[in-house]
Amino acid sequence: MSSVHDWAAPNPVTTNRSGLIGKGVDRYEGPLKVTGTAPYAYEVRPPSPPAYGVMVGSAIATGRIAAVDTAEAQAAPGVLAVWTHLNVPPQPPRGTKAHPRSTAGSRPALESDRVTHWGQPVALVVADTWENAIAASALVRLSYEAGTPDVDFSARLPDAGQPPGEQDVEIGDFDAGFATSPVTLDETWSTPIQNHCQMEPCASLAWWEGDKCIAHTSVQMVKPAQHGLAETLGIDRDAVHLLTRYIGGGFGGKGQTYDDLTLAALAARALGRPVKVAFSRQQMMHGTIHRPATVQRVRLGAEKDGRLNAFSIMTWTHCHQDGTFTEHASNFARALYAAPNRLTGHRLVKLDLPGAGPMRAPGEASGTLSLECAMDELAEQLGLDPVELRIRNEPAVDPENGRPFSQRQLVRCLREGAQMFGWDRRLPTPGQVRDGRWLVGLGMAAAIRGNFLLPAKCSFSVDAEGVITVRQGMTDIGTGTYTVLAQIAAETLGVPLGVVKVEIGDSELPPAPGSGGQFGAASAGSAALAAGMNLRRAIAELATGDPNSPLYGGDPERVTFQDGVVAIENRSETLAALVRRAAPDGLTAEGDSRPPPDMREWSTQTYGSHFCEVGVDPVTGEVRVRRMLGVFAAGRILNEKTARSQLTGGMIWGVGSALTEGNAVDPRHGSLIGQDLAQYLVPVQADIGDLEAIMLDEVDDKANPMGIKGVGELGNSGAGAAVANAIYNACGVRVRDYPITPDKLLAGLIAKGM
Amino acid sequence: MLTTITVNGEARSLDLDPRTTLLDALREHLLLTGTKKGCDHGQCGACTVLVNGVRINACLSLAVAHDGDEVTTIEGLGTPEHLHPMQQAFLTHDAYQCGYCTPGQICSAVGMLREVEAGLPSHATRDVRADAVLDGEEIRERMSGNICRCSAYPQIVAAIAAVAEAES
Ligand code: FES
Ligand code: FES
Numbered sequence: 001m002s003s004v005h006d007w008a009a010p011n012p013v014t015t016n017r018s019g020l021i022g023k024g025v026d027r028y029e030g031p032l033k034v035t036g037t038a039p040y041a042y043e044v045r046p047p048s049p050p051a052y053g054v055m056v057g058s059a060i061a062t063g064r065i066a067a068v069d070t071a072e073a074q075a076a077p078g079v080l081a082v083w084t085h086l087n088v089p090p091q092p093p094r095g096t097k098a099h100p101r102s103t104a105g106s107r108p109a110l111e112s113d114r115v116t117h118w119g120q121p122v123a124l125v126v127a128d129t130w131e132n133a134i135a136a137s138a139l140v141r142l143s144y145e146a147g148t149p150d151v152d153f154s155a156r157l158p159d160a161g162q163p164p165g166e167q168d169v170e171i172g173d174f175d176a177g178f179a180t181s182p183v184t185l186d187e188t189w190s191t192p193i194q195n196h197c198q199m200e201p202c203a204s205l206a207w208w209e210g211d212k213c214i215a216h217t218s219v220q221m222v223k224p225a226q227h228g229l230a231e232t233l234g235i236d237r238d239a240v241h242l243l244t245r246y247i248g249g250g251f252g253g254k255g256q257t258y259d260d261l262t263l264a265a266l267a268a269r270a271l272g273r274p275v276k277v278a279f280s281r282q283q284m285m286h287g288t289i290h291r292p293a294t295v296q297r298v299r300l301g302a303e304k305d306g307r308l309n310a311f312s313i314m315t316w317t318h319c320h321q322d323g324t325f326t327e328h329a330s331n332f333a334r335a336l337y338a339a340p341n342r343l344t345g346h347r348l349v350k351l352d353l354p355g356a357g358p359m360r361a362p363g364e365a366s367g368t369l370s371l372e373c374a375m376d377e378l379a380e381q382l383g384l385d386p387v388e389l390r391i392r393n394e395p396a397v398d399p400e401n402g403r404p405f406s407q408r409q410l411v412r413c414l415r416e417g418a419q420m421f422g423w424d425r426r427l428p429t430p431g432q433v434r435d436g437r438w439l440v441g442l443g444m445a446a447a448i449r450g451n452f453l454l455p456a457k458c459s460f461s462v463d464a465e466g467v468i469t470v471r472q473g474m475t476d477i478g479t480g481t482y483t484v485l486a487q488i489a490a491e492t493l494g495v496p497l498g499v500v501k502v503e504i505g506d507s508e509l510p511p512a513p514g515s516g517g518q519f520g521a522a523s524a525g526s527a528a529l530a531a532g533m534n535l536r537r538a539i540a541e542l543a544t545g546d547p548n549s550p551l552y553g554g555d556p557e558r559v560t561f562q563d564g565v566v567a568i569e570n571r572s573e574t575l576a577a578l579v580r581r582a583a584p585d586g587l588t589a590e591g592d593s594r595p596p597p598d599m600r601e602w603s604t605q606t607y608g609s610h611f612c613e614v615g616v617d618p619v620t621g622e623v624r625v626r627r628m629l630g631v632f633a634a635g636r637i638l639n640e641k642t643a644r645s646q647l648t649g650g651m652i653w654g655v656g657s658a659l660t661e662g663n664a665v666d667p668r669h670g671s672l673i674g675q676d677l678a679q680y681l682v683p684v685q686a687d688i689g690d691l692e693a694i695m696l697d698e699v700d701d702k703a704n705p706m707g708i709k710g711v712g713e714l715g716n717s718g719a720g721a722a723v724a725n726a727i728y729n730a731c732g733v734r735v736r737d738y739p740i741t742p743d744k745l746l747a748g749l750i751a752k753g754m
Numbered sequence: 755m756l757t758t759i760t761v762n763g764e765a766r767s768l769d770l771d772p773r774t775t776l777l778d779a780l781r782e783h784l785l786l787t788g789t790k791k792g793c794d795h796g797q798c799g800a801c802t803v804l805v806n807g808v809r810i811n812a813c814l815s816l817a818v819a820h821d822g823d824e825v826t827t828i829e830g831l832g833t834p835e836h837l838h839p840m841q842q843a844f845l846t847h848d849a850y851q852c853g854y855c856t857p858g859q860i861c862s863a864v865g866m867l868r869e870v871e872a873g874l875p876s877h878a879t880r881d882v883r884a885d886a887v888l889d890g891e892e893i894r895e896r897m898s899g900n901i902c903r904c905s906a907y908p909q910i911v912a913a914i915a916a917v918a919e920a921e922s
Contacts, residue, residue, distance in 0.1 A: 026845050033853030034841040034860060036788015036828035043787035130782060131773040199792045199800055199854040199903045248790070248854030249903050281793040478851030478904045641848045645906060649851060652905035677797040677901060685894040686878075688907045 002596040007705045012492040012536075013529055014636075014699070014707060017562060020491045021706075024641030028482035028502055029246070038246045041216040042203035046274035050205065051080055053267055053277035054133040055259065056123035056140050057286060058115045061149035061670025062352040065113040065122060069141040073125055076139055078132030080271055083124045084142070085110045089266050092234045104228035109262040115144065116321055117354040118671040119286025121259040126267050126275060149352040149670025153293050153318050160316050160347035163326040168314075168345030169334065171400060174299075177310030177341025181301025184310075185378050189298065189370035189736045191329075192662030193672065194291040195284070196359055197682050200248020202288060203278035204257075206264040211235070213269070216243045217261045220250040221514030222473045225257045226507035232262050233269075240265075242507040247515075250477035252358035253288050255516050282675045289357030290663065290672075292318045294329050296370040301341075306384045306392045308339035313371055316347045319356040324348075327356065329367035332717070335605055336371070336448050338395035352670050358516065360653055361713035364449050365720075369657060369738055372445035372721030376728065380428070386725070387418050390446055398603035406602040406702030409633035410446060413609040413696065417444070417631035420694065421611035430732035431754075438615035438624070441730025447608030447632070447718035451700075451709040452519035455594040456527035457510035460489065460535040463586040466564055466576025468493050469501040470531075474512035474524040476504060479712055480642030484521055485528050487638060488706075492532030493539075494561030495575065510590060518606070518710025521638060523593070526704045530591030536561060538589050539575065546582040549573060593704070602702045606714045608632035610651065610722035616730040618754050621742030623727055625655050627690040630719065635700040635709035647693035647715035654719020656683045658727075662739045757821045761786065762830030770817050777801045779817035780827060788828035788857045792901070799900030802858040802865070803827050809865025811899075828857035831864065839920065840864050843913035851904035859900045863914045866896045867921065888918050 013021050032038035039045070058065075070082040083089075091108035109121065123140045127133035150156070162168075178184060204217040213233065219225045222242060230237035247254065260277040267275040279287050294317045301310035315329040330344040359365070379386040394411050397404050418424070426442040427433060433440040458472045470489045476482045486500040503509060510531075512524045540559035543551040543566050551559060554568040565572050579586060609631050615624045630651050637643045660681035663674040674680035693715065699707035720738070728734050733748030758767045761784060768783055777794070780786045780803070792800030794813045801812040804826040832838035837845065840860050850856040870892075875882040878895035886892055893911050902910065 024848075027848065027850075029853070030845045030850075031834035031837065031841075033850055033856050034828075034837065034844045035832055035834050036786075036790075036857040037834060038853055039787060040790075040854065042791075043781070045785065129771060129774075130778055131771045135773070197903050199798065199852065199901065200790070201792070247852060249852040251903070278791075281795060281797070478853065480851075642851075645848045645851055645904075645909060648908055649905040652907060676795060677793050678795070682901060682903055683905065683907070684898040684901055685907050685910070686898040688894070688905075690890070691908050 004596055004598050004702050007701050011529060011705055013488060016491060018491055020487045020497065022637050022640055024639055025483065025487065025497060027480065027642065028486045040200055040246045040248050041205055041218045041244065042276055042278050044205055044216045046205060046207050048273060050274040050276045051126050051128060051271055052130040052133040053124055053126045053263055053275050054137040055121040055263065055277065055283065056137050057119035057283055058122045060115055060144045060146040061118040061151065062147040063115050063145045065115065065142055066145045067143045073136045073139040076132065076136035078128040079125060079136045080128065081126040081267060082140065083110055084122060085112050089270055091232050104224040104231065106231040107228060107262065108232060109259040117286065117352060118669060119283060119354065121287060124263045124267065126271065151351050151353055151665050151670045152667055153351065156349045156351065157295060157316050160349040163346050163348040164324050166346060168343060169400065170343045172341035174310050174312050174341045174343035178299055178301040181309045182304055183302045183381055185300045185374055185381065187298055187374060187377065187736060189296045191294045191366045191369055191738045193293050194359060194661050195663055195680050196251045196253030197677065197680060198249030198251060198253055201279040201281055201284050202254065202258050202260050203276065204261040204264040205274060205276040206268040207274035208269055211239055213240045213265050215240060215261060215265055217257060218247050218254055219244050219257050220247065220254045220475055220477055220516050222475060222505065222507050223511045228257060229261055229265060233265055240507065243505055244475055245505040247475060247477045250515060251360045252362060252516060255358060258288055281677065285672050285675050286354045289355045291359035292327050292356035294327055294366045296329055296367065298370050298374040300374055300378050302378060302382065306382050306389045308337055308393050310341040311337060311339035312343040313367065314345055318349045318351045318353065320354065321350045321352060323355055325356045327366055328363035332364045332367050332448050333371050334400040335398050335603055336446065337393040338399045353665065360650065361449055361716040364713065364717035365657065368445060368718040369720050372718050373724050376443065376725040386444055387414050387423060390414055401603065403601060403603040406604040407698055407700040408607060409696055409698060410607040413607055413631045413633055414446065417609040417611050417629060421629045423611060426729065430729050435615065437617055439618055439730045440613065440615050441726045441728065442613050443722045443725025443729055444609060444611045445718035445721035445725060447610060447714055449518060449606050449714040449717045451604045451606055451703055452517055453526065453595040453599065453704050454513040454519050454523040456512040456523045457590060457592040458527040458531040459510050459588055459590045460531040461586050461588040462535060462539065462575065462579050464580040464584050466495065466574065466579060467499050467501060468495055469503060470528060471503045471509045472512045472524060472528065473507060473509040474504040475515045477515045479515055479520055479646060480639055481515065481520060481524060483642055484525060484638040488525050488528045489532055492529060493536065495564045518712040518714065522704045522708055522710060525706055525708065526593035527591055529705055530593050531589055534589035534591045535587065538587050539566060542582050542587065543578050548581060549578060604700065604703050606634040606709045608714055608718065610719050612722040612726040614723060614726040614730055616727055618731060618749055621746035621749065623659055623740065625687065625689050625723060630693045630715060631696065632693060632711065632714055633696040633698045634711045634714055635698050635703055636707040637695050638708055640695065643695060643711045644693050646711045648691055650713060650715020651691060651693065651719045652683050652688055653716040655687060655723055657738060658720035658723035659739050755818045757818050759820050760824045762826060772816065772818050774817045775813050776815045776817045776820055777812035780812060786827050786829050790854055790857055792855065799862055800855050800858040802862040802900065804861055804865050807868060809862050828861055831860065840917050843917045847909045847913040847916065849909040849913040850906050855900060855902045859902065859910055862897060862900045867918055
């Protein structure tokens, strides 16, 4: 059994002889993306012209479909099929497992007359053209027996219960600690429903080759999508070839598949031709998951010197009636600050809303919006600098489980960030700095996000041209997977990047966990390193065992790999020449990686700090982010260019969370009010000022054999709180109900007599 | 309806449903799928193409209204082997992540630089009578019709500034 301690031994990635690891090389697939030649799911060319499927969403949130009239739709020009629950092809019932090894269950589309959320796909129209399909979809007449939607989160807060299988975590005696603390804070924050708004709406294209279904879709995890589709179609999982080569953003929302995939596959089978089905932008809001709203009560009890004596964050949130997803907004805090008396937990209420699910930094993104503002408020009460308050509460070991930190450079992130940003220019009293009509303020927050390693496999081959091909059922959702896999391969085999090919996003390749939870690079990369090491061994044995090789008879352990040349001291030949002669069909090696059991002996997180300067217009309540800096410590960085992009992207998500993003529920219909990008406001260029992310040097050899950690979600943790704290410093108004829109800020400014 | 559109320098005759948008004509009829559909409602900019040199949202325009027009799409700007300077700048500055908004951003940026060159002011222009100075604020304002959910905004500004700098 492997152990964390094995990772301390040098390997090609940690030795980094060619210097490719960490280097900001351009994205592997970049030339295709910037020329529009990377085909996303809906754009793949099928073997024959596709038919177009359009889904119809339900117009009620709860109840049943009472009557269906599809006569007019069926008679419309070009229509090939109109399906509702009454005539959709049979699918195995929900949740059955067609295959013993599968992880995902059957999720039949157009399952029954039961409606469980607004916008639930309830009909499909397939036509020869997109225009005909859209037009006919408007002719599908459904009437409903509507129930009263139970969607009022605040009204249902008292009914919230423990999420299944969870308990509050208390250490010490929170109540006693809080009661005896000389300085206390007890405030409640709320965060709204957020939508992922990936720029590529979910889309699928499917066709059949005999009994085999070829399905291109846009999904973050390949294997569960393949298994789920196979079970929904009632076929063996190997009869589904699922591909997801390019994905136009995921952010957690494409961690699962939706009915577009099932319906495209069913319709392609029924019609005997390729069918493609896409969500419209409007359908995305209800048809896919969202980050649920939260209410968070934060209580802090501190000594006069700022040391926390009692600390609690309790989160209330909601999920769909059939679901159990919980936005764990309290969890991150368990590893963040020292305090002897601690209480954290969650309460969940089920509503007739669409499915709640993970969205970039699930938990941290919501939770830091409360705790990191609470720390700012506490610092003010104590007359302490907010950076200093955090440093005074820096724990020596994980405060909840006593485990040592594998690496923790939070204090360095805070100190270096403060210095680079010019934090010493901040005036602690709010409302003191003017720049023309703007009140200007500075704010900061800490960032933390967990680190994970999941099992993965990978294969490496070398061909007679010396080309290395990496194959893995992994995905790249914009995270840089293609590129970092190529870098790992080139460094491991000692070849130039230009001779590495990467094939991912395919269910027939060795399985990897996919992209999510910022575990992608570490999990997929560790398996790639293992496969690369196995291929090195195979090549070394080939060379030393081949009488025609200059390396013949040498010790395979001593073979070096550099610049496309294999050598033992001064005996060498090119990798291509060796393979061409001794293994003309090429060589392939597989590798896998899984977390060793002793990994749990360490507390492994990624850390950061955010600093932000905003302007607040006291007349209009408008907020402008003028500049922002993030400083992060997240292990070894594989590619400083793509990693920085991940971090700045996450920071901008924080700006959106603080200022504009949120969806309100219409209690009459149980629908979300923001149904497109004109109503749900994601940040645009003009919302973002100067923004920079710095990565500190770090190697975390308890995280995985490469010493890397994830960065995809860290940037989003704490960023919004830094904006909120800057707003307070600018104008003296605390808005604890996100997003901080001008109406809320103006109410506060007026109340202050400004 | 028979419609002839010159796309990337080549006259293309299409028999189109009058309801077909320019975006769907490009994607579904000419199989030029570089132009993306992000919202189909003029809210995201993913479908930006150049029509007679001017950037527009192809989803908001019916194809039959473009009979006789010259359309340049992302495929017409450059190829993976021969990148347009703006495409090269996006690659160099990592001005994208998932890449879905990217063709629209690039076409928009090319059209935007032409607008600046033609002396067209923006909301961010301080003196509308003087030539616009293409600083960060101008670029951000002029590129705000192109949403990037991956939020490559700082990198996009850097890429465009580099091209503008090289051109001047
Ligand atoms: S697809 Fe045209 S603006 Fe969004
Ligand atoms: S690169 Fe993903 S939306 Fe812009």
